[in-house]
Amino acid sequence: MSTFDEIYKKIEEYPTIILHRHTSPDPDALGSQAGLARSLKKKFPAKKILCAGENDEGDLVWINHMDPVTKADYQGALVITTDTGNTARIANKLYDCGDFLIKIDHHPDVEPYAEMSYVDDAAPAASQIVADFLYAENLPVDKAVAYPLYAGIVGDTGRFMYPETTEHTFNVVAKLTATGINITEIARNISDVTFEQAKLQASVMEYMQVDPSGAAYAILTQKTLHKLGVNSEQASCTVSSPGRIKDVIAWNVFVEKEDGTFRVHYRSKGPVINELAAKHDGGGHALASGANAADMAEVKQIFAELVEVTKKYNEDHE
Ligand code: AMP
Numbered sequence: 001m002s003t004f005d006e007i008y009k010k011i012e013e014y015p016t017i018i019l020h021r022h023t024s025p026d027p028d029a030l031g032s033q034a035g036l037a038r039s040l041k042k043k044f045p046a047k048k049i050l051c052a053g054e055n056d057e058g059d060l061v062w063i064n065h066m067d068p069v070t071k072a073d074y075q076g077a078l079v080i081t082t083d084t085g086n087t088a089r090i091a092n093k094l095y096d097c098g099d100f101l102i103k104i105d106h107h108p109d110v111e112p113y114a115e116m117s118y119v120d121d122a123a124p125a126a127s128q129i130v131a132d133f134l135y136a137e138n139l140p141v142d143k144a145v146a147y148p149l150y151a152g153i154v155g156d157t158g159r160f161m162y163p164e165t166t167e168h169t170f171n172v173v174a175k176l177t178a179t180g181i182n183i184t185e186i187a188r189n190i191s192d193v194t195f196e197q198a199k200l201q202a203s204v205m206e207y208m209q210v211d212p213s214g215a216a217y218a219i220l221t222q223k224t225l226h227k228l229g230v231n232s233e234q235a236s237c238t239v240s241s242p243g244r245i246k247d248v249i250a251w252n253v254f255v256e257k258e259d260g261t262f263r264v265h266y267r268s269k270g271p272v273i274n275e276l277a278a279k280h281d282g283g284g285h286a287l288a289s290g291a292n293a294a295d296m297a298e299v300k301q302i303f304a305e306l307v308e309v310t311k312k313y314n315e316d317h318e
Pocket of ligand 1: 022026085086089264266281282283285288289290291
């Protein structure tokens with residue numbers, strides 16, 4: 001793993017720096033990318049600093065807008081990915097047309113794809129690592145920089161609820177808050193849902209199946225999504241809902257895509273689920289992962305595996 005100083009030296013070297021993050025972005029993907037880009041733009045006004053994606057920000061455009069990029073921009077450029085553990089999930093495949101690649105991430109380093117990397121899978125958010133980097137290297141952190149970083153940390157810590165949240169997280173957000181950002185506005189932007197999304201959350205609660213082990217699942221079909229006028233990205237607002245039930249320990253939310261396959265969300269309060277996700281074209285964190293299922297048979301198999309892991313967890317924690 002490289003040090004912050006080594007990464008900073010690379011940044012100093014290159015006239016063009018292009019920042020990438022993962023597809024289907026969440027607040028941490030967009031926030032870590034935007035926070036780093038905005039700070040570097042302030043520090044190095046003569047450099048060309050671009051944020052690349054695939055027009056997939058959806059309802060999260062309030063965090064950041066992408067820049068148009070062409071292959072020519074990558075000539076002699078430094079490319080930095082944030083919050084992206086594997087190449088398959090890097091949004092915009094031009095990322096490998098640059099001169100040098102750096103990865104800054106908090107997912108387990110299952111695919112060390114970059115020439116230089118800073119990966120800390122104990123960090124609750126990539127945005128926290130970016131904030132640490134900016135403070136360590138005395139780079140500018142004003143309101144415009146702090147805003148997306150704070151959003152990323154709020155998003156990936158589940159509003160400071162998940163176990164990776166530490167005293168250090170609060171020290172970082174204290175400094176970000178001191179810039180004068182509107183933390184109420186950020187929290188509302190992350191938490192508020194449309195009436196239709198609230199109805200979808202209600203249908204997850206209504207149709208969720210809970211196994212005696214404490215493993216639970218809900219399936220959101222295209223029919224349900226169409227009826228409510230909610231797209232599959234917006235359906236992500238339902239993913240944490242099952243965890244509010246005391247008896248639920250680990251759960252899957254399956255969201256049917258237009259082609260009939262399923263995006264799979266795994267969440268857990270204890271059983272490790274990223275190894276299960278890895279078996280189904282996915283991965284992620286120990287307690288929050290994502291994957292893909294080709295059909296209902298794979299959906300059933302995925303949930304059966306979750307039940308097994310949850311039972312084993314219960315036995316080990318009796
Ligand atoms: P999600 O359920 O989509 O909110 O994702 C939960 C976590 O798993 C996030 O940290 C994602 O970056 C990660 N993740 C989601 N889908 C995948 C995938 N197909 N491959 C690897 N990691 C994933």
